[in-house]
Amino acid sequence: MFSYYPHTKRLRNHGIRKRWEDKISEDMGKFEIRNWRRQTLDRKQWRQLINKHTQYQPVSLDVTTVVQQLKQQAQIRRQAMATKVSCICRKVTEVIxxxxxxxxxxxxxxxxxxxxxxxNHVKSSSKLWCQQNNIK
Known part of the structure; x- marks a missing residue:
């Protein structure tokens, strides 16, 4: 139950926030749990039921690689968003x-x-230069 869910994204605001009871009943339906009192008596079977769709990944101890991967993902995401909007907004430090x-x-x-x-200096003092270099 306490493992990573790769290839999933955090949901944005989707509708009304559910109550705890509704979430539990929805999860029991997803995991096909019919009678949880009986199924929890057999511990191995219960663990197999609740960990059915999970994948275990080791925790990365090298923080620098994790940070670099997150930065690369953010950069790819920014480029994808810029192509959708058809306006590539650059940073000041990328131009200079x-x-x-x-x-x-x-x-x-x-x-x-x-x-x-x-x-901060360039954005406040030389706005014309920012417009010429497509910086926002």
Whole structure:
């Protein structure tokens, strides 16, 4: 019961929130549980029933790979959404090249900023440049 469900997505707002009793009765219908009092007496059979459609995956101990995978998925999702809308919105840090020391230089006033600082600065000070480079 406490395992991963791969290939499933979190549901958005779909209708009215169900009560606990309704959720339990729906789950019992999905798992084809007829008489749960009798079936819980045999522990092995009960575990097979409730874990029927689950897949076990080991927990990843390497956090950096998990974070990288999530970032790649987010980037792919953003690109897919941009193609649907037919407007590719880019980040400021993708357009401006990074300096050797990890800072970015403003294309208008030539001041040096870190990543978050350059984003806020460019969006507030040089709106024309943002429009030309399709940055929102």
């Amino acid at each position: 090249s990074r300096n050797v020391d990890g800072t970015y230089t403003c294309p208008v006033c030539n001041k040096m900023f870190k990543a978050q600082g350059i984003t």
